[in-house]
Amino acid sequence: MAREYSMVPRAVPRVETPFRRIVTDLPVPESLPILERLHACEPIAMRGQPPIVWHRAEGFQVFDAWGNQWVDWSSGVLIANAGHGRQEIVDAIAAQASAHLLTNYCFPSEIRARLVEKLVSILPEPLKKVFLLTTGSEAVECAIKLCRTHGVKSGGRSKNVIVSFGEAFHGRTLGAQQAGGIPALKEWIVNLDAGFVQAPFPDGYRTPDTSFGRFERSLRENSIEPQNVAGVILETYQGGSAAFAPPAYMRDLRSWCNGHKALLVCDEVQAGFGRTGTLWGFEHYGIVPDLALFGKGISSSLPLAAVAGRPAVMDLQPPGSMTSTHTGNPVCCAAALASIDLILREDLAGNSRRVGGLLHQKLCALASRTPQIGRVEGKGLVAGIACVVPGTKEPDAGLAWDVVRRAIEKGVLMFSPVGHGGATIKICPPLTITEAAILDSFAAFEEGFAEAVGAQAGAA
Numbered sequence: 001m002a003r004e005y006s007m008v009p010r011a012v013p014r015v016e017t018p019f020r021r022i023v024t025d026l027p028v029p030e031s032l033p034i035l036e037r038l039h040a041c042e043p044i045a046m047r048g049q050p051p052i053v054w055h056r057a058e059g060f061q062v063f064d065a066w067g068n069q070w071v072d073w074s075s076g077v078l079i080a081n082a083g084h085g086r087q088e089i090v091d092a093i094a095a096q097a098s099a100h101l102l103t104n105y106c107f108p109s110e111i112r113a114r115l116v117e118k119l120v121s122i123l124p125e126p127l128k129k130v131f132l133l134t135t136g137s138e139a140v141e142c143a144i145k146l147c148r149t150h151g152v153k154s155g156g157r158s159k160n161v162i163v164s165f166g167e168a169f170h171g172r173t174l175g176a177q178q179a180g181g182i183p184a185l186k187e188w189i190v191n192l193d194a195g196f197v198q199a200p201f202p203d204g205y206r207t208p209d210t211s212f213g214r215f216e217r218s219l220r221e222n223s224i225e226p227q228n229v230a231g232v233i234l235e236t237y238q239g240g241s242a243a244f245a246p247p248a249y250m251r252d253l254r255s256w257c258n259g260h261k262a263l264l265v266c267d268e269v270q271a272g273f274g275r276t277g278t279l280w281g282f283e284h285y286g287i288v289p290d291l292a293l294f295g296k297g298i299s300s301s302l303p304l305a306a307v308a309g310r311p312a313v314m315d316l317q318p319p320g321s322m323t324s325t326h327t328g329n330p331v332c333c334a335a336a337l338a339s340i341d342l343i344l345r346e347d348l349a350g351n352s353r354r355v356g357g358l359l360h361q362k363l364c365a366l367a368s369r370t371p372q373i374g375r376v377e378g379k380g381l382v383a384g385i386a387c388v389v390p391g392t393k394e395p396d397a398g399l400a401w402d403v404v405r406r407a408i409e410k411g412v413l414m415f416s417p418v419g420h421g422g423a424t425i426k427i428c429p430p431l432t433i434t435e436a437a438i439l440d441s442f443a444a445f446e447e448g449f450a451e452a453v454g455a456q457a458g459a460a
């Protein structure tokens, strides 16, 4: 549901805790001129986020210029895995910028060699070649190209079908959007490519049947011959809900792809780099895909993405045929190397597992006494809370939106993603967050949830 936040400042209760501080009306009256300049020069489509003007972000907190500070439950949009503004990352960026190599296209550079080597060293077999790009959508487009190249070479021109999943989100470019599973986001395309089909995502909630037979049945329903499938792509967990597939389903999918010479692609743009309590999200399934896609948390900061894959697949395209202007930009590489170093050295996947355990415990307790919460999903430091009409699975986007607004007014910055009608509230703080900060921000969130439910009951 498309909604826009009000630009009219509201008096909100003052907040002062060791982690959160709200000392102005919101939006801040002095910030309105900035918001108005953005509104004048940017498309309306940029107005999806709350009108909080970010001034500075450090660790797991975001600050504006007027004395307010939030515990960040967004990590931007799952970017700042190693924490916002980490000094080590700032120093690495500054050192590379001072070395006077700001860009070099696909010409070789030592720092790019260092980054791809690092990624290869921490990825499991057979993901031993890496292609750097700039955005997650670009990585998805590249995976589609490699799947179809592999398919056509191994099975002829009819082996070109990409199977993805309902409610999936893989980005906003043409191919990524067609691999996506949210029909409303694809309406603009008009001429949809018949070579993209979706199976229901086996989350065990919206799709109660999590047997692998459901996948095979959906191919039959779409009149797809299994031998014509070039690739199967899925988010390791679905961004719109934080739902994982059952490991048994994923193992069957892995075998099915092997048996039908289809490539299995895990889109780890959100799930990678410790987010779910393991370094890679696919570890939860006990499988390794043929291609894994990374972005967001790879650098905790500057724009960088990567496709990692089996060498035989990565080498399918000839020299010069997979390029991008900012491929492996040296300053972005420096940021990624520093971020990866922090994630490994500080065992941030472990922190995600430990602090995430506490978060999920609190969420489950809240859900057990809140009929408006249909389901809590996720692992580690990612959680999705499905807001529903009590007693049903009907999404309640209005409630999710109101909870997010109230949480922000209490000093907890968060968002509800596209998908499931906007009725999921997402929790995904930087992986450096502490138990004390989780408990402090959770108290505010819980309060906001209760108020939103109360307001809804009052309006009924």
Ligand SMILES: Cc1ncc(COP(=O)(O)O)c(C=O)c1O
Binding pocket: 077, 134, 135, 136, 137, 138, 140, 169, 170, 171, 172, 235, 239, 267, 268, 269, 270, 295, 296
């Ligand atoms: C799973 C997943 N894949 C791909 C993308 C697209 O990444 P980008 O916005 O960097 O193009 C996103 C972005 O939210 C994502 O969550």
